[in-house]
Amino acid sequence: MNKVVPTYHQRVAEEKRALIVAAATALFLELGYDRTSLAKIAECSGVSRATLFKQFPSKAALFDAIVTESWSTADEEDPPPAGNVVDGLSVIGRRYAQLLGRAQMTDLFRIVIAELPRFPELAHAQFSRGKMPCFESVRSYLLAEHEAGTVRIEDADLAATQFLGMISNYVFWPALLVPDWEVSAERVAQVVDEAVRTTAARYAVNGPGASAGD
Incomplete structure (x- = not known):
């Protein structure tokens, strides 16, 4: 079965997504889910808020992604x-x-x-x-x-x-x-x-x- 090679933009998006998930997991553990904002996650992951909101429109959606990927x-x-x-x-x-x-x-x-x-x-x-x-x-x-x-x-x-x-x-x-x-x-x-x-x-x-x- 042939695997589709991701384009440059797809690879960048996947890398940013991984950074966001890692930062969110660390912050949820350190600060708790309630006290962790999407803005803080964007800051710690090194991506813009627009990039984060494009992939994860809410904190609940981000947590769902963490669960699914884990x-x-x-x-x-x-x-x-x-x-x-x-x-x-x-x-x-x-x-x-x-x-x-x-x-x-x-x-x-x-x-x-x-x-x-x-x-x-x-x-x-x-x-x-x-x-x-x-x-x-x-x-x-x-x-x-x-x-x-x-x-x-x-x-x-x-x-x-x-x-x-x-x-x-x-x-x-x-x-x-x-x-x-x-x-x-x-x-x-x-x-x-x-x-x-x-x-x-x-x-x-x-x-x-x-x-x-x-």
Whole structure:
């Protein structure tokens, strides 16, 4: 598949957008969402107010962009094909762990938690534009495996929640609460592998790693 090469103006716009998002995230953390103005964000990002307002007409639109970009993957990967639940969940689990390991992910959650009492809409944006699309991709994959006959799942919502929870409860949530919490790449891989094994052991029709032809 051929990729479209961005023009000079597109590259400049993307670079300015990245500067704006980075400055806004830092200011939201330092000053709080309420006390951070778009004018201050423009000043700290080094762009004109006109440029900022052209891309983000409101602070809410800017926060939505931060959420969307924080939860997006580099290439918006397609889900793995159904047929082998161990292989598929291993791919999904590693993508999810990598996503949670981004520095901006803990920053984003800290902003939402700090501002939740006054701005519950931030939590809604985080949930609907960030967490739910990620959850839905796992749920859809498990349903595809169910249709392929590799797993038997009565509650795909619960199964997806269980799988993601086994990863995030070790990789992400301690890092949000404990400043010096660090997890090595080897440990992350082990956590994902155990989550995959546990899920396959619970739901695979003919044992872990069962394929559609078994």
